[in-house]
Amino acid sequence: MTTTMTAGRCNVREAAYAVFAHYGVDRLFGNPGSTELPMLKAMPFPYVMGLNEAVVMGMADGYARSTGRAALVNLHSSAGTGHSLGNLFTAWKNNAPVVVTAGQQARSILPHDPFLGAERPTEFPRPYVKFAIEPARAEDVPLALARAFAIALTPPMGPVFVSIPVDDWERECDMPALPSLSLRTFPDPAGIDAIASMLAGADNPALVIGTAAANAGAWDAAVALAEKAGLSVWAAPYAARETFPEDHPQFAGFINAWRDQIRDALDPHDAILVVGAPVFTYHVEGSGPHWPAHASLMALTDDPQHLSNLPGGGGVLGDIRAGLEQLAERLPARKFTGKTHQFIDPAPEMKAAYVLKRLSQLRPEDAVIVEESPTARHPVHVTLPIRREGGFYSCASGGLGYSLPGAIGVALGQSDKVIAILGDGAAMYTIQGLFTAMQEQANVSFCIMNNAAYAALTGFSSEFGMNHVPGCDLTGLDFAKLADAQGVPSRVVASVDELDGALEWSFAQEGPSLLDIRIA
Known part of the structure; x- marks a missing residue:
């Protein structure tokens, strides 16, 4: 300032x-x-x-x-x-x-x-x-x-x-006087000592990282701590930023927003440090402990709300990057012995997993991913590793209509290619953002995963004992025509044979482009 x-x-x-x-x-x-x-x-x-x-x-x-x-x-x-x-x-x-x-x-x-x-x-x-x-x-x-x-x-x-x-x-x-402000608040050393003691005394400790860690610029600090202390690293439920290099051997995977699934994922661990996230974000009701009963848990965050409703364990408030750096200084070196997150090699067919695998392999090295495709979120996790700081943005609220314009804002804020992976329903909430992308020549490849439905809702309906959800049919949407009408060049991709060429064409554009990818 x-x-x-x-x-x-x-x-x-x-x-x-x-x-x-x-x-x-x-x-x-x-x-x-x-x-x-x-x-x-x-x-x-x-x-x-x-x-x-x-x-x-x-x-x-x-x-x-x-x-x-x-x-x-x-x-x-x-x-x-x-x-x-x-x-x-x-x-x-x-x-x-x-x-x-x-x-x-x-x-x-x-x-x-x-x-x-x-x-x-x-x-x-x-x-x-x-x-x-x-x-x-x-x-x-x-x-x-x-x-x-x-x-x-x-x-x-x-x-x-x-x-x-x-x-x-x-x-x-x-004209008021304008101060120069330093807004980082360092965590209490006694709290950091307590976390260090918990991790050092564990046989199989884990680190669960959320969005606030990325907001605090803690990417390198998290990697350094995990590598020194031999921690398994999990992404917190619904993390809306990059949390850790997803192709790193110590990255264990993504925690789902169901209480029983959280316990199952973290069951091998006897000490859990949650950083920059609540304990925990849930999507449906659950019962029983919030984490494995045999494990100790502490949280480090800069958000008091994460700690005010902490269901047990202990919490430390303060700057996340500084806290992780201090932990790395305090903890002894330990060899990693946990399990590594596994990626898949899907068959060549017009389904989300294969499309995303080819997107991952053909993307520019420093490309930034902006995602809002609820039905493709799991395929993203198992085919498209996020490997860089500042490399991933999504919507923490769960509301649709963020990521199409959000991708434009990300592109205006930094120089690397942005790839927006969008569901057809999500894209329609703010499709007029393509006009701004054209005006600003935002360097975004809009990849619309067009399955002609609000498929996330139909998939989630089983949680409520339903076999039919009204109002979810999106048949007939033509995103290439919508893009052309707003001055954004586009292609329709309807077969595996067209996919690689279309992705390469889009990624080579210096301004906006759109792919209407027709998936099963």
Whole structure:
């Protein structure tokens, strides 16, 4: 963070742009509305336009997570904010530092229930923001923005919301002083000692890593700790970022979000350290212990919510990367004796596993995967190893419509090829994001796994004793035509013979492209 404008008189817009510069903002994601127009006057950086506010929010989330900086989003009052709420919820679950400004009607007409006014603007996005405010005076807007950025970037990071009346931007104000902040909070050494004692005293210890570890930049620290201490490493349920090199011999696999399956997976271990994740994320009801009864458990995280409902064991709050580095210093060297996650070699047929295996083998070396294809998630795990830091992004909320625009944001935030693996149902939530991909020439290969159904729901229906789910047939969707209509080059892939050539063509593009992959 760099200091920009010094204290003095200016207008609210000038002060706001000084705040944005101080926090490294270099673009604005938005869909313009009437109450936001004065904010856009003399804007000093690019405007990234989305055709729907859900697209805008998803792009900002992807950009924030891939850069590690706060992303700035500008929305309209009630309707525009409402359109964004699904992906705002996802940004909350993703711990994405997104600063949302929303236009409000002029203060002088707010008592008259104006057209497009937001009656209770700070309540609308709650509880899925860390902070929400409509400043009482125009003069208070710059300080509210500065506070919003600081809160968004404080671990656990997350979205914040500032409602700004349209007539505030030209008002005079004092430029607030902007501090330089260091926001890492180191864990208590006594807590680290307790974790080290648990792991050192175990015969077969395990490390379970979640999304927050990636957000903390703990990839190298996790590898160093696991290799020194001989730990088996598991990905926590529904991890929305890369957790550990998945082709590493100490990577044990992915834990499912069912209590009995968690116990079964972790049963060989007598000590379990959960890092950057709850204990545990569940998808359905369960019973019995949350982990094997014979095992000791501790958690290390920067999120107090992970520890506040910890069902036993022990917890340590603080910076995850620092905690893992301190553990590696304290623990003695031990040889790894656990089991390694196994990948499969599927037969050549138009099914998800084979398509993903060929995608894995043909992808550029440093390609980044963005995934939102619920029925393909397991095939991804057994065919497509994530091998690099910053190499994987998904949706922690489970809501659809994030990853298509999220992939665009990731592509704008870093230079490597992005491959978006999307289900047909998921892609349709925010398909108009392809227009922004074309405008921005985002380097994304959109790979639509088109099975003509909401197949995740039909597959999950057995949990509730159902053999039929209405409203899941998506027959007839043509994603190549949808892409062509928005200026994105595309191909339909309907056979194994076409697959490799189509993937190579898409990966060779320097801008966006789309493959409509017809799978069984």
